[in-house]
Amino acid sequence: MYLFTGLKEQLETYLNPEQVRQIQDAYILARDSHQGQLRSSGDPYITHPVAVARILAEYHFDPQTIMAALLHDVIEDCDVSKEQLAEGFGGQVADLVEGVSKLTQIKFRTRAEAQAENFRKMMMAMVQDIRVILIKLADRLHNMRTLGSLRPDKRRRIANETLEIYAPIALRLGMYGIRSELEDLGFSARYPMRYQVIKDAVKRARGNRKEIIQTITGSIQDRLDAEALHARVLGREKDLFSIYRKMKEKRSSFNEVMDVYAFRVICDSEDTCYRILGFLHSLYIPVPGRFKDYIAIPKANGYQSLHSTLKGPHGLHIEVQIRTESMEQMAENGVAAHWLYKSNNDSNPAELKAREWMKSLMELQSRAGDSMEFIENVKIDLFPDEVFVFTPNGSIIVLPHGATPIDFAYAIHTDVGNSCIACKIDRQIMPLSTPLINGSTVEIITAPGAKPNPSWLSFVITGKARANIRHFLKHLRQDEAIELGSRLLDRALGDRSLDDFDDATKQQLATNIRHKTFDDVLAEIGLGRLASLVIAHRLLPKHQDEENAETEDKPLAIRGTEGLLVSYAKCCHPIPYEPIVAFVSEGRGIVIHRADCKNVAKHQADENKYMPVQWEEDIQGEFAVELKIIVFNERGVLARVTSVIADAEANIVNIDIDQQDGTTNILNFTMTVKNRLHLANIIRKVRRHKFVNKILRNK
Numbered sequence: 099m100y101l102f103t104g105l106k107e108q109l110e111t112y113l114n115p116e117q118v119r120q121i122q123d124a125y126i127l128a129r130d131s132h133q134g135q136l137r138s139s140g141d142p143y144i145t146h147p148v149a150v151a152r153i154l155a156e157y158h159f160d161p162q163t164i165m166a167a168l169l170h171d172v173i174e175d176c177d178v179s180k181e182q183l184a185e186g187f188g189g190q191v192a193d194l195v196e197g198v199s200k201l202t203q204i205k206f207r208t209r210a211e212a213q214a215e216n217f218r219k220m221m222m223a224m225v226q227d228i229r230v231i232l233i234k235l236a237d238r239l240h241n242m243r244t245l246g247s248l249r250p251d252k253r254r255r256i257a258n259e260t261l262e263i264y265a266p267i268a269l270r271l272g273m274y275g276i277r278s279e280l281e282d283l284g285f286s287a288r289y290p291m292r293y294q295v296i297k298d299a300v301k302r303a304r305g306n307r308k309e310i311i312q313t314i315t316g317s318i319q320d321r322l323d324a325e326a327l328h329a330r331v332l333g334r335e336k337d338l339f340s341i342y343r344k345m346k347e348k349r350s351s352f353n354e355v356m357d358v359y360a361f362r363v364i365c366d367s368e369d370t371c372y373r374i375l376g377f378l379h380s381l382y383i384p385v386p387g388r389f390k391d392y393i394a395i396p397k398a399n400g401y402q403s404l405h406s407t408l409k410g411p412h413g414l415h416i417e418v419q420i421r422t423e424s425m426e427q428m429a430e431n432g433v434a435a436h437w438l439y440k441s442n443n444d445s446n447p448a449e450l451k452a453r454e455w456m457k458s459l460m461e462l463q464s465r466a467g468d469s470m471e472f473i474e475n476v477k478i479d480l481f482p483d484e485v486f487v488f489t490p491n492g493s494i495i496v497l498p499h500g501a502t503p504i505d506f507a508y509a510i511h512t513d514v515g516n517s518c519i520a521c522k523i524d525r526q527i528m529p530l531s532t533p534l535i536n537g538s539t540v541e542i543i544t545a546p547g548a549k550p551n552p553s554w555l556s557f558v559i560t561g562k563a564r565a566n567i568r569h570f571l572k573h574l575r576q577d578e579a580i581e582l583g584s585r586l587l588d589r590a591l592g593d594r595s596l597d598d599f600d601d602a603t604k605q606q607l608a609t610n611i612r613h614k615t616f617d618d619v620l621a622e623i624g625l626g627r628l629a630s631l632v633i634a635h636r637l638l639p640k641h642q643d644e645e646n647a648e649t650e651d652k653p654l655a656i657r658g659t660e661g662l663l664v665s666y667a668k669c670c671h672p673i674p675y676e677p678i679v680a681f682v683s684e685g686r687g688i689v690i691h692r693a694d695c696k697n698v699a700k701h702q703a704d705e706n707k708y709m710p711v712q713w714e715e716d717i718q719g720e721f722a723v724e725l726k727i728i729v730f731n732e733r734g735v736l737a738r739v740t741s742v743i744a745d746a747e748a749n750i751v752n753i754d755i756d757q758q759d760g761t762t763n764i765l766n767f768t769m770t771v772k773n774r775l776h777l778a779n780i781i782r783k784v785r786r787h788k789f790v791n792k793i794l795r796n797k
C-alpha cells in the first residue's frame with residue numbers, strides 16, 4: 099500500500115476524498131491483477147502504472163484518467179475484461195483503457211520518415227477521447243525513464259519510435275515539457291555516444307557561458323526595471339537533442355550552435371510583451387529577418403511568443419522569447435493546461451476540456467487572421483475524416499473515411515485494383531465492400547485476367563478507384579459491344595456471313611443510317627439500340643430476303659466470355675449446359691436466365707424480348723452460383739465447409755451467415771463453378787459430411 103501513498107498525497111491536493119477512494123479501488127484491482135508480474139528491471143509490475151498515474155496527477159487530470167492510467171495494462175496483460183472495468187469504474191474508464199490497449203497493439207514497422215507522419219495521424223485518428231493519447235504519452239514517458247534494463251536492440255527500437263512518433267505527438271498537443279524529456283531520453287538511448295559527446299561539450303562550455311548569461315540577464319533586467327516593467331528574465335540552456343538536431347539540419351559545428359545564447363522574458367500582458375520587445379531592440383541591435391510574431395500568428399498547437407535574435411556584447415547572438423505567464427503555461431503544458439489551470443474537480447469533463455483547447459486555438463487563429471493550414475492540421479488530428487490502414491509489409495495508406503478494400507487496391511496501383519478479386523482484413527477474408535477501419539492490415543488478392551466489376555461503383559469512395567473502374571468499363575464496353583454486335587448480325591444474316599460483304603458496302607450502310615463507321619453500327623447492335631434483323635435486311639440483296647427469313651431461329655451460341663453485354667441473371671445463376679434463354683434489354687445487351695427460372699417462365703413466348711440461346715461446346719470459364727448450406731452448429735464447421743469447397747476447385751466469392759436456431763446455421767455461399775457437372779460434384783462432396791443437414795441451390 100505504501101506505493102499508493104505518494105500518489106494519494108498528490109491526488110488529495112486537488113480531488114475530494116470520495117474520488118481518491120475510487121482511485122484507490124482501481125489501484126487495488128491493478129495491484130492484484132499484476133500480482134506476480136515483474137518489469138524487466140525486476141521491480142513489481144504495479145510500480146509502472148502507479149508511476150504513469152503520478153505523471154498525469156501532476157497535471158491534475160480527472161479521476162477517470164487517473165484510474166485508467168492505473169489500469170492501463172490490465173486488459174492487455176491480465177485476464178481483466180472491458181466489461182469488468184465498466185462495472186467497477188464506469189464506462190469512461192473502460193473505454194479509456196481499451197483505447198490505450200488498442201494503441202499498444204499497433205506497431206510502427208517501417209523506417210520511412212513519411213510513414214512516421216502517417217503513423218502519428220493514425221494514432222490520433224484511432225482515439226475518440228484525447229485522454230487516451232495523454233495516458234499513452236505518460237506510459238511512454240515512464241517506459242523511457244526506465245529503459246535502461248532492456249536489451250540494447252529493444253532499447254534502440256523503442257527510442258527510435260519515441261523520437262519519431264511520441265515526441266512529435268507531444269509537440270502537436272503543445273506539451274513541450276513532456277516532449278523535451280522524451281527527446282532527451284530518446285536521444286541518449288538511440289545515439290548513446292553522440293549524446294555523451296554533446297553532453298560533455300555542453301558541460302565544458304557551461305563555465306564560460308555562465309558569466310556571459312549573468313551579464314546579459316543583468317542588463318536586460320536593469321533596462322526593464324528602469325522602464326518599470328515587471329518581468330522575469332531567464333537564461334535558457336538548449337536541450338541536447340535540439341543542439342544535435344541543429345547541428346545536423348543546419349550542418350553547423352557545435353561551437354556555432356553554442357555561440358547562441360537563449361533567454362526568455364515572461365511578463366503579465368500581451369501589450370507588455372511588445373513593449374519589452376521594443377526596449378530589447380534598443381538595448382541590442384536586432385538581426386534582420388529573425389523576428390517572429392507567434393502572438394499574432396500562433397503555431398498550430400497554440401504556442402504563442404515573440405521571437406527575436408539580437409547582436410549582444412562581443413558580437414554574440416542572443417535569442418529571446420517574450421511571452422505572458424499564461425502563454426508560458428500553454429507552451430509548457432499544451433492541451434493539459436486545461437486540466438491544470440481550469441479544473442474545479444470534475445465539473446468540467448474531459449471532452450469539454452479538449453474542446454476548450456480546440457476553441458482557444460481557433461480563437462487565437464481567428465484573431466491572427468488567415469491560416470487555413472493551421473485549422474486543417476488540428477482538425478485532421480482531432481476530428482479525423484481519414485482512415486489509416488497498413489499494407490501487409492507495414493506501409494501506411496491514407497484513405498478517406500468510409501473507403502473500402504477496392505479503394506485501397508487502387509491506391510496501391512491501378513493494376514492491383516483492376517485485377518482484384520478478394521481481400522483479407524486482419525487476415526480474415528472479408529467482402530470487398532467492407533468499410534475499412536483505422537489500424538487494420540489489408541491484403542488484396544489478385545488474379546491474372548480478372549476485371550473490375552461494375553457493381554464496385556456502388557461502394558467505392560475515392561475518385562481514383564471510380565475513375566479507373568469507369569475507364570476500364572468504357573473501353574471494355576465498346577470492344578465487347580462491337581464483338582457481340584457482329585455475332586448478332588452474323589446470326590441474322592443466316593447462311594451468309596459478314597465476311598461476304600466488302601468494307602465499302604459496310605461503310606455505305608453506316609453512312610446511310612448516319613453512323614460514322616461500321617463498327618459503330620455493330621456496337622449499337624450489341625448494345626441493343628439497333629435491331630440486327632433490320633441491319634441484315636439492309637445488307638442483303640432484296641431477293642435473298644425471304645429464304646433467309648427462317649434461319650433467324652437458330653439459337654445464338656453463348657461462350658461465357660462475352661463480358662459485360664452478356665450477363666447472367668442474379669435470380670437463377672445459369673451455368674453451362676443447363677437449358678437457357680436470353681432476355682434482350684434495350685441498351686444493356688442480353689441477360690441469360692435458366693429456362694426454368696420462374697422470373698422468365700411466363701414471358702418467354704414474347705419474341706420481342708426473348709431470344710433462344712444455347713451454350714457453345716467446350717466452354718471455359720467461371721460461373722457464379724448460390725448454394726444454401728444448412729449445417730449443424732459445431733465448432734469450426736464454416737472452416738470445414740469452405741475447405742471442402744476449395745478442394746473441389748470452386749472459388750468462393752461471398753459468404754453470408756444466417757443464424758438460425760441453436761442447432762443449425764444457414765451458410766449462403768456464392769461461388770464460381772465451371773459447369774453443371776462441376777456443381778453436381780461439389781454438392782455431392784459437401785453433402786457427404788455429417789455436419790451438413792441440407793444443401794440447396796438458390797432459385
Ligand code: MN
Nearest residue numbers: 146170171237
Ligand atoms: Mn504501460
